[in-house]
Amino acid sequence: xxxxxxxxxxxxxxxxxxxxxxxxxxxxxxxxxxxxxxxxxxxxxxxxxxxxxxxxxxxxxxxxxxxxxxxxxxxxxxxxxxxxxxxxxxxxxxxxxxxxxxxxxxxxxxxxxxxxxxxxxxxxxxxxxxxxxxxxxxxxxxxxxxxxxxxxxxxxxxxxxxxxxxxx
Amino acid sequence: xxxxxxxxxxxxxxxxxxxxxxxxxxxxxxxxxxxxxxxxxxxxxxxxxxxxxxxxxxxxxxxxxxxxxxxxxxxxxxxxxxxxxxxxxxxxxxxxxxxxxxxxxxxxxxxxxxxxxxxxxxxxxxxxxxxxxxxxxxxxxxxxxxxxxxxxxxxxxxxxxxxxxxxx
DNA sequence: TTAACCTTTCAATAATTATTGAAAGTTTTG
DNA sequence: CAAAACTTTCAATAATTATTGAAAGGTTAA
Numbered sequence: 001x002x003x004x005x006x007x008x009x010x011x012x013x014x015x016x017x018x019x020x021x022x023x024x025x026x027x028x029x030x031x032x033x034x035x036x037x038x039x040x041x042x043x044x045x046x047x048x049x050x051x052x053x054x055x056x057x058x059x060x061x062x063x064x065x066x067x068x069x070x071x072x073x074x075x076x077x078x079x080x081x082x083x084x085x086x087x088x089x090x091x092x093x094x095x096x097x098x099x100x101x102x103x104x105x106x107x108x109x110x111x112x113x114x115x116x117x118x119x120x121x122x123x124x125x126x127x128x129x130x131x132x133x134x135x136x137x138x139x140x141x142x143x144x145x146x147x148x149x150x151x152x153x154x155x156x157x158x159x160x161x162x163x164x165x166x167x168x
Numbered sequence: 169x170x171x172x173x174x175x176x177x178x179x180x181x182x183x184x185x186x187x188x189x190x191x192x193x194x195x196x197x198x199x200x201x202x203x204x205x206x207x208x209x210x211x212x213x214x215x216x217x218x219x220x221x222x223x224x225x226x227x228x229x230x231x232x233x234x235x236x237x238x239x240x241x242x243x244x245x246x247x248x249x250x251x252x253x254x255x256x257x258x259x260x261x262x263x264x265x266x267x268x269x270x271x272x273x274x275x276x277x278x279x280x281x282x283x284x285x286x287x288x289x290x291x292x293x294x295x296x297x298x299x300x301x302x303x304x305x306x307x308x309x310x311x312x313x314x315x316x317x318x319x320x321x322x323x324x325x326x327x328x329x330x331x332x333x334x335x336x
Numbered sequence: 337t338t339a340a341c342c343t344t345t346c347a348a349t350a351a352t353t354a355t356t357g358a359a360a361g362t363t364t365t366g
Numbered sequence: 367c368a369a370a371a372c373t374t375t376c377a378a379t380a381a382t383t384a385t386t387g388a389a390a391g392g393t394t395a396a
Contacts, residue, residue, distance in 0.1 A: 001286045001287065001288055003289065003290030003291065003295050006288055006298065007298060009283065010279070010283060010302075013279045014279075017275055019352090020272050022188070022190045024385090036298055038297055044342095053385065054387075055344080055345075055387065056384080056385050056386070056387095058343065058344060058345090059384095059385090062344090079340095079341060079342065080341080080342060081342085089307060092308065093311065093312075104188050107185055108185055111182075115174055118169045120169055120170070120171045121171065122170060122171030122172065129204070129206050130171060130174065130175060130178075130204055134178075137257060140257045140258075140261050143261065143319075143322070143329075144261075146333055147318070147319060150315075150318075151311075151315060153335065164315075164318060167318070187382090192354060192355090194355075211373080220355080221355065221357060223355075223357065223358095223376085224354080226374060227355090227375095247365090247370095247371055247372060248372060249372085
């Protein structure tokens with residue numbers, strides 16, 4: 001298989017997988033493209049390679065920067081900006097986990113805290129069941145947060161990585 | 169606050185949070201409703217409570233059953249079916265993780281395996297970079313899988329839960 | 337200062353995904 | 367068997383989300 005063909009396959013497939021990750025196809029494609037080009041690409045190069053509009057590339061590259069998966073770089077003597085993917089897979093994993101925590105867990109936490117603070121009136125048993133539910137869900141959220149933190153630890157500590165694998 | 173008000177707030181909010189979890193609003197609302205009713209509800213009761221069409225309720229309840237978050241039950245002497253949520257939060261967490269693993273990780277694994285098996289022709293350095301990328305991403309996927317397994321372990325073992333919390 | 341070059345914004349449009357509701361299907365009951 | 371009670375399906379429609387591209391905004395170079 002030609003390398004170009006492999007890369008292209010990767011980019012296309014990564015794009016469609018993006019949707020199951022809650023990420024837009026364009027964003028995932030651009031990410032895949034940049035991951036496969038160690039030296040970074042300019043907006044126009046990205047547009048050409050993945051066949052997307054300038055606005056789309058601009059938006060999604062900035063979103064990738066928000067996720068800390070891509071950084072902007074300027075080359076001496078060049079006017080335009082180049083975008084370079086973070087290539088270390090542990091950092092990628094960590095940034096994705098952190099962003100997902102922020103987007104998925106924090107809003108839940110906020111809701112649960114609000115409801116846990118309320119004083120309810122009504123049928124005693126029903127109230128109790130509802131409050132148990134809230135408290136259980138809180139535990140769940142905490143557990144997910146712990147797991148995220150644990151992943152950070154794993155990344156920075158190879159010994160711990162082996163420990164985890166061993167007990168898993 | 170009236171209990172009914174709290175529940176309703178919970179159901180509405182859970183619904184909008186659903187989208188950040190990659191779950192449709194209706195599915196999340198129905199799930200929240202069933203979580204707050206220990207004895208289960210019938211299709212018509214769900215329709216009434218969350219104001220959704222029969223078709224929508226049917227589809228999403230069945231999706232919740234696929235996720236193993238809800239089970240169907242028939243009551244002696246009643247013709248209709250009742251839907252009961254899984255109320256144990258550890259099992260809920262585990263089923264969600266497993267479903268997400270299946271949806272999010274497995275397709276990536278398939279793609280990576282396919283590409284890793286290919287023999288590429290082209291610039292040597294570029295090929296090497298691309299293959300390193302593939303292999304790194306494989307490691308990432310494995311790590312996520314290990315984390316999922318770890319969570320299962322945590323759930324079945326309270327001592328391990330404390331261990332994780334301690335080292336996190 | 338102005339032209340060239342590049343980035344950003346955003347209203348319009350397209351694509352995707354969710355929802356409805358009526359019709360068809362299924363099972364139970366009399 | 368037919369009617370009643372319920373569930374499932376699915377084409378049509380609505381709602382949401384992604385994408386375009388042209389115009390506006392910046393910045394640098396001549």
